[in-house]
Amino acid sequence: NEEEDDATHNVLPQMPHLAHTPSPYTGPSASDLLHRRKQFLPSTVGPVYTHPLNLVEGKMQYLFDESGRRYLDAFGGIATISCGHCHPDVVQATVNQIRLLQHTTVLYLNPAVVDFAEALAAKFPGELKAVFFTNSGTEANELALMIARLYTGYHDIISIRNGYHGNATSTMGATAQFFHKFNVIQTGIHHVLNPDPYRGVFGSDGVKYAYDVQDVIDYGTCGHVAGFIAEPIQGVGGVIELAPGYLPAVYSIIKKAGGLFIADEVQTGFGRTGSHFWGFEAHGIVPDIVTLAKGIGNGVPIGAVVTTPQIAKVLTQRYYFSTFGGNLVSAAAGLAVLKVIEKDKLQQNAFVVGSYLKERLSTQMEKHKIIGDVRGRGLLLGVELVKDRKLKTPAKEEMLQIFERMKDMGVLIGKGGFHGNVLRITPPLCFTKEDADFLVEVMDYTMSKM
Ligand code: PLP
Numbered sequence: 001n002e003e004e005d006d007a008t009h010n011v012l013p014q015m016p017h018l019a020h021t022p023s024p025y026t027g028p029s030a031s032d033l034l035h036r037r038k039q040f041l042p043s044t045v046g047p048v049y050t051h052p053l054n055l056v057e058g059k060m061q062y063l064f065d066e067s068g069r070r071y072l073d074a075f076g077g078i079a080t081i082s083c084g085h086c087h088p089d090v091v092q093a094t095v096n097q098i099r100l101l102q103h104t105t106v107l108y109l110n111p112a113v114v115d116f117a118e119a120l121a122a123k124f125p126g127e128l129k130a131v132f133f134t135n136s137g138t139e140a141n142e143l144a145l146m147i148a149r150l151y152t153g154y155h156d157i158i159s160i161r162n163g164y165h166g167n168a169t170s171t172m173g174a175t176a177q178f179f180h181k182f183n184v185i186q187t188g189i190h191h192v193l194n195p196d197p198y199r200g201v202f203g204s205d206g207v208k209y210a211y212d213v214q215d216v217i218d219y220g221t222c223g224h225v226a227g228f229i230a231e232p233i234q235g236v237g238g239v240i241e242l243a244p245g246y247l248p249a250v251y252s253i254i255k256k257a258g259g260l261f262i263a264d265e266v267q268t269g270f271g272r273t274g275s276h277f278w279g280f281e282a283h284g285i286v287p288d289i290v291t292l293a294k295g296i297g298n299g300v301p302i303g304a305v306v307t308t309p310q311i312a313k314v315l316t317q318r319y320y321f322s323t324f325g326g327n328l329v330s331a332a333a334g335l336a337v338l339k340v341i342e343k344d345k346l347q348q349n350a351f352v353v354g355s356y357l358k359e360r361l362s363t364q365m366e367k368h369k370i371i372g373d374v375r376g377r378g379l380l381l382g383v384e385l386v387k388d389r390k391l392k393t394p395a396k397e398e399m400l401q402i403f404e405r406m407k408d409m410g411v412l413i414g415k416g417g418f419h420g421n422v423l424r425i426t427p428p429l430c431f432t433k434e435d436a437d438f439l440v441e442v443m444d445y446t447m448s449k450m
Contacts, residue, residue, distance in 0.1 A: 013441035015072060015410055016434040022057045022064040030054035030066060053407070058085025061428045061435055063412065071407070072427075074439050075414040079235060079267050079380070079426035082295035083340040087430075090298045093336035097329050104328065106321055116331040119338050120304065123277055126286050130312035132305045133326020137266035137293030138166030140303035141229065144289045145170045147307065148227030148260040150314040155188040156221040158213060158228045158254070162194040162418055164236035165229060165264055174229055177237060177418050188226075190216045194234075195243040198373045198384065199392060206246030213250050217257050225259040227289075232279025235267035238417025239382025239424055241375055247283040260311070263287040266303075267380060270295040270337070271347030271429060274354045274378025282377070295429075298337045302330035346429035347378075354378035357425070357436040364440065368447045370395055381425040383443075384417065394419035398450060405446045411439055 028036075033054055037044055053071070057064040061084055063071045073085065083090055097112055104110055117131040134140045145157055159165065159174035166172065172179045173186025194200055195209035202208035217225060228250060234240040254261050268279030269292050276282050278290065288311060293303035304326070324330075341347060358381055361374045372386035385395040385402070399421045406413060414424030423443075427435065 013438055013445060015438050018062055020059045022068050025056050025066045060084035061431050072411045072435055074425050074427045075412050076426045076428045077299055080294045080299050081428040082270050083298045083337055084428045084430040087340055089340050090333055090336045094329060094333045097332035102329055110328055112328040112331040113326050116335040119335055124306055127308035128306050130307050130309045134303040134322055135301050135324050136303045138168050138171050140291035140293055140305050141165045141171045142168050143305050144262045144291050147314055151311050152226045152258055154224045154226040156225040157189045158192055158225055160194055160230050161191045162234055162237040163231055190220050192216050195246040196240050197243050204243045206243035207249045209243055209246050210249035214253050225257045227260040227262050228254045229262040229264055231264045232268045233380055236416050238422035239376045248285055251285045260288040262289045264291050266293045271341055271350055272378055272380050274351030277347060297330055297333045300330050300333040302334055350378040350429045353431050353433055353436055356433055360440045379427055379429055379431055383423040385421045394421035396420045402446050406442050409442045411442045
């Protein structure tokens with residue numbers, strides 16, 4: 001009961017102050033929208049909150065519902081909001097472009113797309129200078145897998161069992177945690193052991209997991225592969241940092257098998273991991289292909305594949321195009337995002353605030369036995385919940401309760417993991433230490449009542 005709560009916690013956690021009054025809302029109510037959504041968007045019924053919010057306005061790391069109530073968006077859209085909701089510079093650049101010209105085709109020139117491609121290429125090391133724009137992460141990964149097959153002349157692709165790469169045919173095939181649910185039949189995609197330090201069979205020994213990649217190549221392919229795809233830190237799979245040494249070991253195995261190394265940076269890119277601009281940089285390897293989406297447009301739909309000019313030739317020799325991929329408006333937004341990340345020092349902020357938040361979350365483990373693991377880097381963090389620390393029994397129902405109650409107290413987070421028991425924290429990169437404190441206090445309060 002409330003009195004008891006107040007006695008244990010003295011005061012309820014207070015959200016940091018924000019000098020912003022949301023615009024008056026006059027649209028349909030949450031219950032009306034939910035009713036109509038069930039009718040016209042039935043696929044959204046399953047995975048949502050019992051009582052979803054009607055979120056109508058955003059301001060940096062905060063969101064407002066129809067009544068003007070404020071929420072801390074610690075999921076950052078869905079890890080899509082890099083700079084902050086409706087960041088003024090991104091809004092300005094997008095609106096300017098919308099007013100000028102919204103769309104042409106690759107038959108013509110326009111500075112928006114070329115400027116963005118050039119600025120993006122400048123963020124990559126070595127030969128990674130050839131950019132293709134898409135509309136989403138799925139499309140970027142589909143394209144990357146196709147490029148690997150075309151370039152190498154081989155067909156087999158290797159992906160990690162717990163990875164998430166998208167929801168079209170090849171990407172779903174590469175996403176072992178989902179594909180069986182959707183009856184996707186993909187030939188030539190092989191799933192390898194998850195190098196998960198918390199639950200994996202070899203603990204933190206990355207090199208041992210890499211032997212499985214060699215095994216799969218030896219037993220399951222002709223000895224040559226088109227490529228290997230992995231997220232430097234798994235996002236949807238429950239924020240899993242791949243065991244140290246895994247990616248470099250796999251890199252040399254894949255090279256020997258004639259394949260290309262694809263880094264799926266859809267969640268890890270644009271400074272989110274704090275220590276580096278790209279997730280692969282923490283592993284000391286340079287991929288052949290990098291795929292991007294989510295944070296690239298701060299919520300505006302756009303994705304990209306970045307590769308070397310040599311590899312890119314397989315597409316320039318063919319008539320490859322995407323109607324909306326890298327359209328002018330998305331490109332203008334993307335360029336503004338790059339500038340804001342630099343100007344607002346967002347990568348540095350992700351490092352400082354992310355380290356602080358991780359530390360505070362880890363300290364909560366002493367108090368709450370339900371927390372089995374705290375992991376991640378920068379502002380890509382995960383909290384795995386278990387019923388029993390020794391057995392690591394996933395606490396899925398408890399996770400859902402915490403998730404729902406934190407929302408009621410004003411904090412929005414994500415959920416995920418193969419067992420559905422991981423709280424995912426991927427806020428906009430402008431997240432502050434005060435926001436981190438509020439999040440931890442709300443989580444603490446919620447868990448204290450379990
Ligand atoms: N790759 C990763 C790592 C992702 O997290 C996602 C989406 O969550 C995708 C690819 C697919 O991106 P999209 O949903 O934009 O198609």
